[in-house]
Amino acid sequence: MGLMADTVTAFQQNDGWGQTATHVRLSVTSLAIAAVGGITLGVACAKIGRGAAFAVTTLANLGRTIPTFALIALILAVTSLGFWPTVVGLVLLGLPPILLNATTGIREADPGAVDAARGMGLTRTGVLRRVEMPMAMPLIWAGVRNSSVQIIATAALAGVVGAEGLGVIVQSGLANGQTDVLLAGAIPITILAVLAEVLFAGAERASTPRGLRLARQPSKGDL
């Protein structure tokens, strides 16, 4: 009880709402850019062909070996601690999951459905817009979900490095060894991540075309 009350006080004393707002602004801006960029590039890669898809996958896998903490620290050290440099770092980390899923989603759209649509006289753009994209949407939303959780987590690390956001509160708690301050930063960060996860998992479900829902149901929410 005492710790909970202390945590609330610590949250207020450390400009908790302000830092939360900044954290959300950083994350939403980065996610929006990563989503638009990732989907555009992903569709382009899928259309260019197997070589492009392979190159993108390899690059993303190599990128994954660089620790996010080191990467965000490097970017902020080389540029500056402002809003936009942080966004650049977050976009770099948030882009791959969306890009990969968009590429896979379009490439693995049911060839039968694509042929049928072509046969019905749809143009290439028509097929993309009305058949391939809808079929790829659940996977794309799954990418957005992974990306959003990743961006919120990395934004917290950016705060520790010295940028703005909820990480600043955690950093202050770490520096002074104060549990209540630590929690005043860590709890809101976790809530944001869980909210993003739940929101985009919902979008993932809602975006599954009705015709595909029955076929896919058994695998949802399971291991």
Added chain:
Amino acid sequence: MDIRWSWIESHHDDIWENTVQHLQLVGASLVLSVLVAIPLAVLVYRSRTASGITAAVSGALYTVPSLAMFAFLLTIFDIGFWPAVTALVLYSLLILIRNAVVGLRSVPAPVRDAARGMGLTRTQTLLRVELPLALPSIMTGIRITAVSTVGIATIAVFIGAGGLGELIYNDGIQRGLFLTPILVGAVVATVMAILIDVALLVAERLLTPWQRARSRG
């Protein structure tokens, strides 16, 4: 970007020490998480209830941002090596269990039936047939986990467990974002992740000779 080579030269010992600590963190976490994940995966494979619960718990743990996870553990445990390993193990579970279950479920039913028909007990079937056949999928899970553990372990510095995070945070970020140690930490961690990944790939090839025979034939 200017790198101060003199710093690297004068800090050889620290860099080496942090690298070894990092390897120990990653090694201990990997071994422990595999030991925890495989029995859980078998449980999930055999029981529907266990499947739901494990999916929910490991999924929720995976969503907690790493910095917050270390902060929470810091309020429960003292600082040190094992609390850091605990955090790293908690992160590894979801992917390890998921891959192992996918591997176990992909064992063809006729193969399982044949094993049972030959008189193997359930445990023998599991150990001699199902787990070996699930090995490629399990190894994929271990490789993904290993690479991300090397990355997350850099945050273990906040829980006093040392490792490469010490170069990145104590020597770099806390000294006015001094670039050189951050870069050294990043490069060593990246190389470590790639080397571990390659080593595990080689181990997988050696452990599953039948896969090569199949693809050749």
